[in-house]
């Protein structure tokens with residue numbers, strides 16, 4: 473019997489499950505990074521809360537175990553999105569008018585999921601190089617290497633003082649919001665948790681969660697750039 477994941481529905485299922493897993497990660501990641509704004513609001517200077525949050529995330533054994541799982545989630549999601557897009561293009565052939573960009577009643581994000589995904593992947597490459605690589609592999613003079621995750625605040629804050637970086641994060645957050653506003657409810661639909669009553673509800677919830685996550689990241693970057701210059 474052929475493997476279920478060699479079928480289109482199996483591939484879509486894998487994409488949906490990995491996508492839902494990545495949304496969980498994004499919610500936790502947003503929570504930790506919101507300390508960048510909460511720190512000055514609570515009067516804790518020099519990123520005390522943020523450094524503690526990053527320290528916990530980089531040293532907690534349970535989270536360390538989850539790191540390869542997270543990397544796997546990204547790889548599965550990206551690889552299967554490429555396979556499914558190629559499959560769909562082949563299946564449509566020359567009949568692109570049937571579901572192509574000119575279809576008026578299909579939401580914009582739904583028609584541009586792959587393009588949005590490519591934009592997010594480019595963002596992710598820059599993001600990982602700027603923070604993860606420096607914190608885990610190469611080190612950086614701004615980090616206190618004696619305590620893992622310590623002084624992440626200085627590195628992150630200084631990085632956001634660069635105008636193109638800030639723009640990249642604001643645009644990345646908006647692309648993420650569009651990507652999730654379709655992807656989130658579509659994933660539930662694929663795993664079978666929807667019907668004619670639940671689809672419209674899930675669509676509304678998806679849009680709200682997507683924009684909270686996307687604009688959350690954009691706002692953090694913008695606020696760091698505009699409001700909290702390091703003394």
Ligand code: HEM
Pocket residue numbers: 501505526529530539542592596599603604607624628641644645648689690692693
């Ligand atoms: C204001 C925006 C953001 C800030 C300040 C931020 C900050 C960081 C920092 C400091 C790290 C390295 C430390 C760590 O591993 O926890 C990191 C890792 C990471 N970030 Fe972000 N991030 C932001 C947005 C995003 C977005 C939008 C995504 C996904 C689309 C993302 C995905 C990741 C991934 C996959 C890792 C590596 C996995 C990990 O070790 O947790 N980040 N981020």
